[in-house]
Amino acid sequence: MTQKEANFAESTQLIRNDQEKIGTLNLLISTSTQPSNNLFNYYQERAEILFYLNKYEDALSDINAMEKINEIPSSIKLIKWKSLIQIQCAKVSQEIKQSLAIQVIFPGESIRYRIPSDSMGSYHPTKSRWIPG
Numbered sequence: 001m002t003q004k005e006a007n008f009a010e011s012t013q014l015i016r017n018d019q020e021k022i023g024t025l026n027l028l029i030s031t032s033t034q035p036s037n038n039l040f041n042y043y044q045e046r047a048e049i050l051f052y053l054n055k056y057e058d059a060l061s062d063i064n065a066m067e068k069i070n071e072i073p074s075s076i077k078l079i080k081w082k083s084l085i086q087i088q089c090a091k092v093s094q095e096i097k098q099s100l101a102i103q104v105i106f107p108g109e110s111i112r113y114r115i116p117s118d119s120m121g122s123y124h125p126t127k128s129r130w131i132p133g
Helices: 003-030 036-052 056-069 074-100
Strands: 122-124 129-131
Touching (some): 036 074, 056 074
């Protein structure tokens, strides 16, 4: 087994473990009758796991719940800011893709050209060149 294969198997196992932890934490949070300090710790652990699984909006939701209970530690503040940045970067990336009219082409599909209607000029498919507007 190569190092890459070993790393993949290890990361797959870690993801499974994280999913199991999230399930347990979901149950503990939803049925918690314990002091708010324990609930705070459950939210904190779940927020950290969700962040590392790239589920930034879910992590922010847990952090917001934590802020209602108590002051959040600096490590969670860092996760909060990184999550906010990641969410904004994803939005900007999506807007750029839409403005450039980039399409995902899957194997077996033909390539399609689409130029935004507000562009300066037009693409003439039979002449295979750009015609200035």
